[in-house]
Amino acid sequence: DTAVSQTPKYLVTQMGNDKSIKCEQNLGHDTMYWYKQDSKKFLKIMFSYNNKELIINETVPNRFSPKSPDKAHLNLHINSLELGDSAVYFCASSPRGLDTEAFFGQGTRLTVV
């Protein structure tokens, strides 16, 4: 059973389009994240949610809108895609606590052409 699953795994789209990435975790975790990993492998936090509530928004352009319908799901919708949005997007989840592991999805490789 996949603990954190993201769909799709690959996404190729044209500039200006709108796209969504879905994430689901079956671990019962309270906290979920979206990270962006660029070509230099920097894993940059975008959003953090706790029990469906937005906790952290790391100055992400408002073209990016996360939505958490319940604590097991955290989706990412991106409007008006730009070339610079090309990256691998990782969803992760963790329990609350100081000694807890974050579990990552397999990543979504987004390519904007």
Place this chain on the structure above:
Amino acid sequence: QKEVEQNSGPLSVPEGAIASLNCTYSDRGSQSFFWYRQYSGKSPELIMFIYSNGDKEDGRFTAQLNKASQYVSLLIRDSQPSDSATYLCAVLRGGSNYKLTFGKGTLLTVNP
């Protein structure tokens, strides 16, 4: 100042040697510290965490934490070619703004 800084490398060591990976952080409110390993094209996976000053050993891996110096390191003994990967340092700030922040990672290559 970046929140979590690591030498980007690449770091190259011969098989059997000790690999030393370093990380500094800026937020004194950080409470826990993690080392993740990421193979090319894969997701990060946890190697170990530490939250008390001193050393913590797990097999061939030893994490070291010095909160006064805001410094955390990972030593890999008897390095193997299978250890070749990017190593990501992460720091956790707890409380109401629960946040796990990663460094840029250090690429380690272990040569047979």
